Amino acid sequence: MQKLNDCTIVIFGASGDLAARKLIPALANLCQRNLLPSNSLIVGCARREWNDQQFKDHIEKALTSTADHENTEPCAKNVQARMKYYRLNVDDSEAFASFDETLTQWENELELPGNRLYYLAVGPEHIENIVMNLGTQGMLKEHSSQWRRIIIEKPFGHDLDSARALNRTILTKAAEKQIYRIDHYLGKETVQNIIVFRFANGIFEPLWNRNYIDHIQITVAEDIGVGSRGEYYDSAGALRDMVPNHICQLMSLVAMEPPSSFDANAVRNEQTKAIQSVQTLTRNDVLENTVRGQYGRGETEDDTRNSYRETQGVDTSSNTETFVAARLFIDNWRWAGVPFYFRTGKRLPLRTTEIVIQFKQAPHKLFRHTNVDQIMPNRLIMGIQPIEGIFLSISAKIPGPIVDIGRVNMRFQYADYFGSRPDTGYERLLYDAILGDATLFQRADMVEACWNLVMPILNE
Numbered sequence: 001m002q003k004l005n006d007c008t009i010v011i012f013g014a015s016g017d018l019a020a021r022k023l024i025p026a027l028a029n030l031c032q033r034n035l036l037p038s039n040s041l042i043v044g045c046a047r048r049e050w051n052d053q054q055f056k057d058h059i060e061k062a063l064t065s066t067a068d069h070e071n072t073e074p075c076a077k078n079v080q081a082r083m084k085y086y087r088l089n090v091d092d093s094e095a096f097a098s099f100d101e102t103l104t105q106w107e108n109e110l111e112l113p114g115n116r117l118y119y120l121a122v123g124p125e126h127i128e129n130i131v132m133n134l135g136t137q138g139m140l141k142e143h144s145s146q147w148r149r150i151i152i153e154k155p156f157g158h159d160l161d162s163a164r165a166l167n168r169t170i171l172t173k174a175a176e177k178q179i180y181r182i183d184h185y186l187g188k189e190t191v192q193n194i195i196v197f198r199f200a201n202g203i204f205e206p207l208w209n210r211n212y213i214d215h216i217q218i219t220v221a222e223d224i225g226v227g228s229r230g231e232y233y234d235s236a237g238a239l240r241d242m243v244p245n246h247i248c249q250l251m252s253l254v255a256m257e258p259p260s261s262f263d264a265n266a267v268r269n270e271q272t273k274a275i276q277s278v279q280t281l282t283r284n285d286v287l288e289n290t291v292r293g294q295y296g297r298g299e300t301e302d303d304t305r306n307s308y309r310e311t312q313g314v315d316t317s318s319n320t321e322t323f324v325a326a327r328l329f330i331d332n333w334r335w336a337g338v339p340f341y342f343r344t345g346k347r348l349p350l351r352t353t354e355i356v357i358q359f360k361q362a363p364h365k366l367f368r369h370t371n372v373d374q375i376m377p378n379r380l381i382m383g384i385q386p387i388e389g390i391f392l393s394i395s396a397k398i399p400g401p402i403v404d405i406g407r408v409n410m411r412f413q414y415a416d417y418f419g420s421r422p423d424t425g426y427e428r429l430l431y432d433a434i435l436g437d438a439t440l441f442q443r444a445d446m447v448e449a450c451w452n453l454v455m456p457i458l459n460e
């Protein structure tokens, strides 16, 4: 691991859920693994009238209640010792001048070099204002020994036009290399492993194309409902919430060409090209190749579950989809004619995220005059969560005097080989952003390509 520059991490939206459940626990885990810069300052800002101690108490409570955090007292304390709180209304542009002064004063006191990572853990309506205010106050200015970076949470825009407009605006204040658009799926080890699996093993890549692959299925199923996010979700729906981000990331990693190097732009060029090559859906394609649905009331053995329309914050006659599935094609030499199916939704029977690569049938039906009526095609399954691993199903002879074929699974599970440790999924992303490695973050053109892909479905 490379040594990180000393820096200040500013979390906008510090009183929110994300900071408490993910960001601070991730920083504590990094500290535990000795992966934080040797000197750093964590500044939480939000509207609440908290002092440093109240902010720390809030964080303390979160740290003790999250299972994603390696419960190590010294590190939690160490991270808390580096924390300060600043009350800020992010829409008040004038307040940024004194905020900058205070930050600079703290940095001088702690002998920090002024490198800053601004984490925008705020609602989408605040993003533009924060970036503009930071830019106008000169808080994004870099020089040879000082970097300034911004992490922006999803959703990035509401559709293609708004994403384009947001990109255009923020790029007037910050260079693309300063902007880290986060997709937390790329923080998952199993998602990062897709690239390693494909490009560090010589045996799969020769098969990874239209000649051998019949189709690909990407499933991101959740058993939970919309919960307390009714208001946001009702204006977004499953398509916006999951597809131009998580599903597109998974698809791009499976479909991309080998990059020329592991450099951030080389990898993202290939991901972007893959998404840009997805065949644009016509109106007819949308009607024939996509499905949307909404969950109704349901019952389990011991519980009745409300319907989507009964969720707080959701319009009682809402037509927002909580499930979406589609069949897409990628127009390039590698994938011509191979269907890519995706499906995602809330309140499905189980929680599972997986990618299934289904290979073509063996070309010759050798067993036709035996007991075997059908040979199942080989499947390679990449388990992203909750089961993390790679599984290959093959056919094997069932022992006995007659020829009969059964399906068997070769299983690799992460935990068996590498153990498991608490992880929020944000550790690697925070570490990379401090390091200045944008490989796992979305570039402007990629975000736009992803929105472009879903627009015909949204429009229909």
Ligand code: BG6
Pocket (backbone or CB within 6 Å): 154, 222, 241, 353
């Ligand atoms: C978020 C969506 O981006 O991802 C949520 O807004 C969804 O609706 C969540 O539940 C799924 O993430 P994970 O890591 O639990 O699969």
